[in-house]
Amino acid sequence: MSYFAKVPTLTDGKGIVDDVIAAGQDVIDSGLFGDPNLWWQTSYNTFGNVHYGPDGEPDGGVPLRANYAGLGYTLDTTVVQDGVIGVFYAPQPYPSWILNTQTYLWEAPVAMPNDGKRYDWDEANQSWVEIN
Secondary structure (H helix, E strand, C coil): EEEECCCCEECCCCCEEEEEEEECCCHHHCCCCCCCHHHHEEEEECCCCCEEEECCCCCCCCCCCCCCCCCCCEEEEEEECCCEEEEEEECCCCCEEEEEECCCCCCCCCCCCCCCCCCCEECCCEEEECCC
């Protein structure tokens, strides 16, 4: 079984995922879910441009399209990795956050403290605030 993300429209090589399903490639190719060209394979085992095994640890496998696609994610077909067209990434969480083009994950402009405490991002002050 594979997973596929539907991206109905591409503008300047980018589009937004509006559906994700589990199906075989033959089912997608059959047109049962509409135009097969709108469906892009995604991997449940890929996150941050790393492939993970069943144990949840990186296994050296080839990541597929940088991240597992979710509703509202962007498909960017201007990026080609290992001969595969496109990468998926989540919506930008805050205006100040920057997309890391190695992992295709959003990063805050200031690193979160690594002291075991819980933090939330304060966009207005561009800083991390401890959650009590």
